[in-house]
Amino acid sequence: MRQLLCAVLAAAPIATLSAPAFSQPPVTHASHAFDLAEADLIPETIAYDVTTSRWLISSVRQAKIIFADGKSFARTPWPVFALAIDAQRRLLWATTAVVPQCAVCSDTQHEHSALLAFNLDTGAELRRLPSPIDGVLGDMVLGPNGDVFVSEGMHGAVYRLRQGATALDRLDAPGDFHSPQTPVLSADGKTLFVPDYDRGIAALTLADHQVRWLPAAAGITVAGIDGLYMDRGWFIAVQNGTSPERIIRVSADLQKLQVLESGWPGLGESTHGVVVGRRFYFLANTGWDTFDAQGHKMPGSQPVISSVWSLPLDAPPD
Numbered sequence: 001m002r003q004l005l006c007a008v009l010a011a012a013p014i015a016t017l018s019a020p021a022f023s024q025p026p027v028t029h030a031s032h033a034f035d036l037a038e039a040d041l042i043p044e045t046i047a048y049d050v051t052t053s054r055w056l057i058s059s060v061r062q063a064k065i066i067f068a069d070g071k072s073f074a075r076t077p078w079p080v081f082a083l084a085i086d087a088q089r090r091l092l093w094a095t096t097a098v099v100p101q102c103a104v105c106s107d108t109q110h111e112h113s114a115l116l117a118f119n120l121d122t123g124a125e126l127r128r129l130p131s132p133i134d135g136v137l138g139d140m141v142l143g144p145n146g147d148v149f150v151s152e153g154m155h156g157a158v159y160r161l162r163q164g165a166t167a168l169d170r171l172d173a174p175g176d177f178h179s180p181q182t183p184v185l186s187a188d189g190k191t192l193f194v195p196d197y198d199r200g201i202a203a204l205t206l207a208d209h210q211v212r213w214l215p216a217a218a219g220i221t222v223a224g225i226d227g228l229y230m231d232r233g234w235f236i237a238v239q240n241g242t243s244p245e246r247i248i249r250v251s252a253d254l255q256k257l258q259v260l261e262s263g264w265p266g267l268g269e270s271t272h273g274v275v276v277g278r279r280f281y282f283l284a285n286t287g288w289d290t291f292d293a294q295g296h297k298m299p300g301s302q303p304v305i306s307s308v309w310s311l312p313l314d315a316p317p318d
Helices: 002-008
Strands: 031-035 043-049 054-059 064-067 072-075 080-086 091-097 113-119 125-130 137-142 148-152 157-161 191-196 200-205 211-213 227-231 234-239 246-251 257-262 273-276 279-284 307-312
Touching (some): 113 148, 191 227, 257 307
Parallel strands (some): 043 080
Antiparallel strands (some): 273 279
């Protein structure tokens, strides 16, 4: 969602790496999994249903959810951003919002947004909960009890939909976040870690809604994170707000960092991924950077075929 974020954060500094990083060679440990079947989808999120071994991908440009082979799972009136699978309850949660990058939308009232629930087996839409504020409900994570945690990245808000509830409850206070992205829960379920595209990573305590910013060691940059995940006590982050863009692994105390992917041509504009077993699957070359903030294809840019890559999650460094 970088093109949308940059328009909002134009007055704020986006993270850049120190000068020596530019001279470093490309880093890659990933292998190609599959290409998406259609060009210029602007895919945002990938999810995996362990029960049926099916991949699901959201499309901002074409306002739909597809399988890995390109067949349609569901179409929506508005672009689709985040996906999260509740395999136990056979639900697919999705966020949707009207943005200029949509090629098929009749609704032009930008910043209308909602949280959707689909039957994971049939694709039928079961629930539609409008956002409490204007903006873009962009990213989310599910709790083990079925609670849904959603971030709104244009104006800054974090919500929870409790299992069985009919409305979203706000967890943060206005001004706590500039542009929150993909949240992740702590192992004990008591803390929601929220990456802010401009400010870094915060710990939001669910019991009292207190927000504490995690201090990073000198030389470690944790701004510019779009997707955030946890693996064996370490964060995995898709960091497309840095230059160069990269995928990193960083310790939970933000004192150690390992670059997993960076600087190779096929990486392009990466957005989100998912941990499946001992591998991290991520979207590469999503094409966000070939469209301007008004949704127009950049002059001279070619159609973009996005792809999914698989990264082995070896043991974190000592």
